[in-house]
Amino acid sequence: VAVATELVGGYAGRVRATDPVELLAAARSGDRSALARLLTLVDQQGVAANQIDRLVATPSVGPAPSNRSVIGVTGAPGAGKSTLVDCLITEYRSVGLSVAVLAIDPSSPFSGGAILGDRVRMGDHSIDEGVFIRSFASRGSLGGLTVSIPSALRVLKAAGFDRLIVETVGVGQVELDVVGVADSVVVVVNPGWGDEVQAAKAGLMEIADLFVVNKADRPGAAETEADLLGMQHLSLGAPSGWRPGVILTSALNHQGITQLAEALDAHQVFLIESSAGGERRRLHIEREITQRVAAELAKRAGAFSDHERWQSVLTAVVNGDLAPTEAVDELLGP
Numbered sequence: 001v002a003v004a005t006e007l008v009g010g011y012a013g014r015v016r017a018t019d020p021v022e023l024l025a026a027a028r029s030g031d032r033s034a035l036a037r038l039l040t041l042v043d044q045q046g047v048a049a050n051q052i053d054r055l056v057a058t059p060s061v062g063p064a065p066s067n068r069s070v071i072g073v074t075g076a077p078g079a080g081k082s083t084l085v086d087c088l089i090t091e092y093r094s095v096g097l098s099v100a101v102l103a104i105d106p107s108s109p110f111s112g113g114a115i116l117g118d119r120v121r122m123g124d125h126s127i128d129e130g131v132f133i134r135s136f137a138s139r140g141s142l143g144g145l146t147v148s149i150p151s152a153l154r155v156l157k158a159a160g161f162d163r164l165i166v167e168t169v170g171v172g173q174v175e176l177d178v179v180g181v182a183d184s185v186v187v188v189v190n191p192g193w194g195d196e197v198q199a200a201k202a203g204l205m206e207i208a209d210l211f212v213v214n215k216a217d218r219p220g221a222a223e224t225e226a227d228l229l230g231m232q233h234l235s236l237g238a239p240s241g242w243r244p245g246v247i248l249t250s251a252l253n254h255q256g257i258t259q260l261a262e263a264l265d266a267h268q269v270f271l272i273e274s275s276a277g278g279e280r281r282r283l284h285i286e287r288e289i290t291q292r293v294a295a296e297l298a299k300r301a302g303a304f305s306d307h308e309r310w311q312s313v314l315t316a317v318v319n320g321d322l323a324p325t326e327a328v329d330e331l332l333g334p
């Protein structure tokens with residue numbers, strides 16, 4: 001451990017230690033640059049990523065400490081998700097719990113605004129050893145949310161964080177993807193949600209374990225709460241015995257945060273005591289493997305790595321020389 005820490009900790013602009021075993025040992029002992037390096041390797045999805053994943057793989061169902069729940073926070077752009085996560089960090093830190101946050105940035109690599117914004121907003125915690133915040137780009141390719149995320153979460157669990165939070169912006173696919181990794185899904189809305197279309201509401205009802213009406217310092221919060229409670233019959237969670245509660249918060253004023261933390265704890269207890277938690281984790285794994293297989297097939301087909309091949313198959317379909325179904329055979333081979 002000492003060696004790994006020295007190797008990683010002593011780097012000047014270039015991390016040298018790449019041995020996953022050493023890096024993981026260092027990360028477990030609190031070395032944040034080793035942890036950052038691990039997550040970078042995981043995100044690169046190479047041989048090292050597979051080695052790391054092997055090291056942090058544990059039985060996914062059951063009460064082992066490494067099976068800490070993942071809290072997913074989603075909602076429309078600007079709903080106050082980051083401010084809320086910032087409040088949750090403060091709340092958890094006040095009772096001595098360590099927190100890791102993955103902020104999924106759906107924006108293109110060229111804008112980068114959301115990442116910077118989150119860094120600035122959550123910046124107060126950056127010198128706190130019990131807090132780790134990392135932005136991940138969601139590549140928007142196959143599988144939407146990058147397939148690295150489940151693996152990154154396993155690394156963070158192995159590193160010993162008490163609470164894991166994933167923030168994603170609610171823009172269609174990414175919003176649904178948070179369901180694929182989170183044990184507790186928090187949907188953040190604002191007063192005035194009653195104006196939104198019914199279909200969008202029904203979709204959110206399906207994924208939410210908990211609703212937060214943030215910016216409750218603004219008019220209309222009570223109406224929004226009533227509206228949400230009135231729609232609970234649409235909740236998919238109902239058959240399992242859980243009805244998504246509604247918490248009113250003003251993240252700006254740090255109000256309602258203790259109640260939110262308590263509601264999250266209650267949901268975690270529900271997951272552990274009912275069969276819902278185990279079922280959900282099984283679905284997560286099913287989804288992850290499906291995405292990994294799809295990504296691997298695409299890679300083998302050269303669909304994304306071999307640009308020329310991809311373009312020629314595309315052109316053949318455009319010209320009517322090849323049917324789309326034949327294109328799949330062509331790309332995947334016999």
Ligand SMILES: Nc1nc2c(ncn2[C@@H]2O[C@H](COP(=O)(O)OP(=O)(O)OP(=O)(O)O)[C@@H](O)[C@H]2O)c(=O)[nH]1
Nearest residue numbers: 076077078079080081082083169214215250251252
């Ligand atoms: N009035 C009021 N404003 C808030 C509250 N919470 C957040 N805001 C403000 O809303 C704006 C957006 O907050 P963020 O936390 O960045 O929202 P977000 O959902 O993370 O935004 P994206 O990640 O860009 O989608 C900021 O200007 C916040 O200061 C609140 O409770 N009340």
Ligand SMILES: [Mg+2]
Nearest residue numbers: 081082118167
């Ligand atoms: Mg944000």
